[in-house]
Amino acid sequence: MTAPTTSRVQASDVLIIGGGIMGCSTALFLRQRGVSVTLLETDLVGRQASGTNFGNVRRQGRPLYQLPLANRAIDIWRRMDALLDEDVEYRQRGHIRVCYRDRPEMAERMETYAAEARPAGLDLELISGNALRDRFPFLGPEVLAGSYSAQDGHANPRLVAPAFARAARRAGAAIQENTRVTHAAKVGEDFEVESQDGRVFRAPILLVTAGAWGNQLSAQFGEPVPVTARGPTMSVTEPVPYAIPPSVGVMTPDEVETVYFRQVERGNLVIGGSTRGPAHPELYRSYVMPRNTLSQLRQIQRLAPALRRLNIIRVWTGIEGYLPDSLPVMGPSGRVSGLHYAFGFSGSGFQIGPGVGDVMAELIATGATTTPIDAYTINRFQGDD
Amino acid sequence: MTGRFVRLAETGRAELTIHVDGAPIRALAGDTLMVALLTAGTHLRASEFGDGRRAGFCLMGACQDCWVWTEDGERLRACSTQPVDGMRISTRQPEATWPNLA
């Protein structure tokens, strides 16, 4: 390999690989701290996990130790319009999580969780019986009890990551779309990253926010992690009059029963969950499995029987990166100084996304973060094959 | 104008009655629901987005503009549905109170 000529090399303080919500929000927050940033995205920003997820801006149900991160994110969500200078359809309309009569132990777990979450700043209201039916009359007869989080909500995932990218660009970040990374290495004090079209990018700090593709990069630095790519099963109904403000989901240990829905103000109901499909990161494609759609529709009718009347007008999926413990890899590399990771959010990264960006920017700019992220260290996979 | 569509032939068929928004209309055996509704009236539904009334577009099941409802809330694509005597059709989306239907 010949040494790249200076004209082909683009240098910045920080290089980010992966233009999802994590990468794009980090880019913006780094610029706000005066750090120069180049972000490389294989396709267009926000097209896979960040753009195809359900759009839940949900704190309840997250591990207790993740609530500080989720709370940091919710503060950003609440000022998102001003931050990004556009409406990403974030609506704090609540989130209700319910359990079924045949799993009463879930109601006990809801109570325990609510008691433990309150000191962490998450107020949950437990509702059952007539009160539940009065407030949420669409719930099916199998529903036993619910846990309502008034300060959760939902947003439009198609808009969020691209809006972060545009805001970052306005703030001075270089957002390079259609830039497929073929090689990344540390050369001396700098990271050198090559794209398929022969450009070279150089920076003393590298952040990998490449979702399901994260392992392809971490492995190049001797830190392979067992990321599995899967595709969410998503459906949307025809528009019907707007009547259901909160996101609604099922709490159950059975993945097939785990469905959720929300209504957008234009009237469509977005439905997710039940099962995930295969995804092919190497082809940049994922496909909705028809049987997964059927399973999802069967389950959603248990949660809200009135939905059975509606028509599904579109289904979609994307490519999400899952880790075996369903936790992301987030924080500094265990082996290479200057290298950072934030990927593999395992289907639950949307709400915390802006918080992740804020934390990673803080970590990179100051060397430390006030929000605990030790649980997500890549070192937990050391020794794994 | 009583109807949007104009019958040009085949008018000797048996008659049947269906109800649209509570009022009876006459249809002919072999009509599509769309033809039954639009020979008696001028539209099928309102656009959800405030741009006015809709009366179908493609008549071949592709555009999805002609969905109407039974009074029970069932959805019918008018261009590919056969009316049945006594059928009760609504041109107004029933879900204004739909979360209460659980």
Add this chain to the structure above:
Amino acid sequence: MAQPRVIVVGAGPAGTRCAETLVAAGLRPVVIDEGRRDGGQIYRRQPEGFTRPYRALYGTEAGRAAAVHETFDRLKEKIDYRPETLVWNIAGDEVHTVSGTTARSLAFDALILCTGATDRLMPVKGWHLAGAYSLGGAQVALKSQACSIGHRVVFLGSGPLLYLVASQYLKAGATVAAVLDTSPFSLRVGALPKLAAQPGVLWNGLMLALALKRAGVAVHTGVTPLEIEGTPEDGVTGVVFQDIRGRRHQVACDAAALGYHLRPETQLADLARCGFAFDERTRQWLPIRDEDGRSSVPGVYLAGDGAHILGARAAEDAGRLAALAALKDTGLPVDAGELARLRQGMAGYARFAQGLAEAFPWPAEQAARLPDDAIVCRCEAISAGELRRVVRDMDAREANRAKAFSRVGMGRCQGRYCGHAGAEVIAAAAGVPVREVGRLRGQAPVKPLPAAIEEETP
């Protein structure tokens, strides 16, 4: 040896001849069709109890229509015919169908898609009003239901179907207020050498235009559509256009039939993961296929106007060819002479179709001129101005990206009627060739799917 499982989707001219060829080879194909009766759209059969003769319904094509119908009637006992059934998704070697609310899946060794075409539409301000219909829809109203779409009908668009439907309306006793063709007559003269590949069809077309003029119908060529006038409550009241000399006209009417030739229904080919290529002549993405109809996916075949618009006559032969290709690929014997004869015939159809595309071009330039307040996406009621805004302010220069930001193409029709025009609006606003805008990816379900769908319990 077990017989190959062959599924044919569509029971129009292509699907019928395809099934006939498979049956002749000793197979019992599954034929899945959305229609209540066979015939497809072009040879759509009127309901039982209607009495108009073939000549009144299909004009010069009466003999062909009758032959296709008779063939299908004979085949019914020899095929697994599933009418009123939608293939809503495809995964691996299975098609997933829905009939009512019953879901089924069917495995195939060969899948032959004969999915037909729908009208190709260019929006005009006011095309969302009640009383604006697709040209094909106007024809269905007459052919299948003996109705006119209005009391005074304007036919606006381009292509041979414009004159055919207008003259059918005239003959049936409807009031044709005007025929407004965006293509200038001069292009037809230029395309004559190619159109001469099917002299009979060319002659029929000329006779139709002549008959309309003789009957006193105002026929304008080279027009620029300006607006379909009307009100949100009462619908269409008139059509405003500019003639070839730049003069503005208004025609009073209560219905407008709109169409710019046809576009193939390619959603299933897309869901079957077939490759697509951009066709410069017609400015659209078409599924890749070889001369016999093999797609880029082994075991998936494409025939008729669902793959490439060549017309109903060509569709019959394309259906036969695709069946022969499937038979050959599954190791069954085929008649080499028939194969050669069919291939040769297809070349003539292709030449004629090129002539039509030159004589009646897709009016791409209209997209750039659409006023900002004209609706582009009828389903979601999204205007040209909104689509341009996401191109300009949100850098959405790719079709799916612009859809994600603007919702154009995100509605119930899955972009069937706004997709091509939307791409032209994006291309003009971004200042890029329309090819670079790409195409809307197909997403299941092909048509709305009832949430109450249940898998059939065996």
